[in-house]
Amino acid sequence: MGPDCPWWVYIADDIFAWCLRTNPFLQNxxxxxxxxxxxxxxxxxxxxxxxxxxxxxxxxRTILRKMPMWDHAKADKxxxxxxGGHSAATACLKNIHQLVTVGDFKHFAMGESEPRHDQTSxxxxxxxCTYMWLDIGCAEPLECYAQxxxxxxxxxxxxxxxxEQPEDYEAMGMQEVxxxxxxxxxxxxxxxxxxxxxxQIFTGPEKVxxxxxxxxxxxxxCLDNEMASAKAGANIxxxxxxxxxxxxxLPPNMEQLNQTGEAVATLTVAQAADPVALLLHxxxx
Numbered sequence: 001m002g003p004d005c006p007w008w009v010y011i012a013d014d015i016f017a018w019c020l021r022t023n024p025f026l027q028n029x030x031x032x033x034x035x036x037x038x039x040x041x042x043x044x045x046x047x048x049x050x051x052x053x054x055x056x057x058x059x060x061r062t063i064l065r066k067m068p069m070w071d072h073a074k075a076d077k078x079x080x081x082x083x084g085g086h087s088a089a090t091a092c093l094k095n096i097h098q099l100v101t102v103g104d105f106k107h108f109a110m111g112e113s114e115p116r117h118d119q120t121s122x123x124x125x126x127x128x129c130t131y132m133w134l135d136i137g138c139a140e141p142l143e144c145y146a147q148x149x150x151x152x153x154x155x156x157x158x159x160x161x162x163x164e165q166p167e168d169y170e171a172m173g174m175q176e177v178x179x180x181x182x183x184x185x186x187x188x189x190x191x192x193x194x195x196x197x198x199x200q201i202f203t204g205p206e207k208v209x210x211x212x213x214x215x216x217x218x219x220x221x222c223l224d225n226e227m228a229s230a231k232a233g234a235n236i237x238x239x240x241x242x243x244x245x246x247x248x249x250l251p252p253n254m255e256q257l258n259q260t261g262e263a264v265a266t267l268t269v270a271q272a273a274d275p276v277a278l279l280l281h282x283x284x285x
Contacts, residue, residue, distance in 0.1 A: 065103030220261035
């Protein structure tokens with residue numbers, strides 16, 4: 001789980017991996033507790049009692065890539081279980097390519113991007129496909145590429161390393177952008193370091209939110225501010241092509257001030273955003 005863990009954690013991981021394929025906190029394997037030592041049974045009981053599970057606002061990509069792909073705890077359960085059934089491509093990914101983590105699947109699927117790769121031919125002669133045929137014994141590289149992508153597509157955006165993540169903005173020097181939430185000023189929302197850091201206790205019985213925080217940017221302005229001819233409005237941006245993007249002109253019966261535009265923008269953003277996910281609203285003032 002990490003380089004700073006005590007020695008017994010490594011032993012527990014090995015026992016879990018033998019009995020439960022990888023780790024019961026990171027996957028949806030059904031626990032067979034009768035095969036476990038009493039000490040690990042107690043650990044699982046305490047974890048269940050205090051609601052230990054994966055819960056984080058936004059994990060960094062290093063953590064996302066280290067998560068096990070097989071029966072991923074946050075993947076669509078129905079789809080991931082169906083894919084884990086008897087399939088030649090699934091068996092090849094597991095036994096021939098020996099893919100384990102999300103990062104393994106992502107790196108493997110990127111092989112299709114090789115310039116000489118021919119997706120339309122069942123007998124592609126690119127270097128990667130040739131290597132897979134001759135050196136490791138993969139009979140159907142194209143089917144394996146496609147199956148790897150199907151596995152990755154079972155992940156929600158929050159747990160998909162391929163999608164846009166809050167760390168993209170934080171890495172661009174936006175650490176000065178803070179979130180005002182529940183009366184407190186919080187820093188960047190991305191959780192760094194290791195998988196251990198995304199396991200939380202006291203999470204409660206309610207369903208964990210697997211959506212990324214809503215990010216909205218608004219720009220409010222007022223022409224002839226504090227004058228009789230004043231006209232105020234606001235522009236709201238969620239993402240390129242997002243249906244909630246809009247420009248608002250305040251009606252004449254509202255006070256035409258820059259502050260009024262800010263209030264209207266805040267209300268509109270709150271109404272348009274996902275009511276479950278955290279909201280990050282960046283204003284120009």
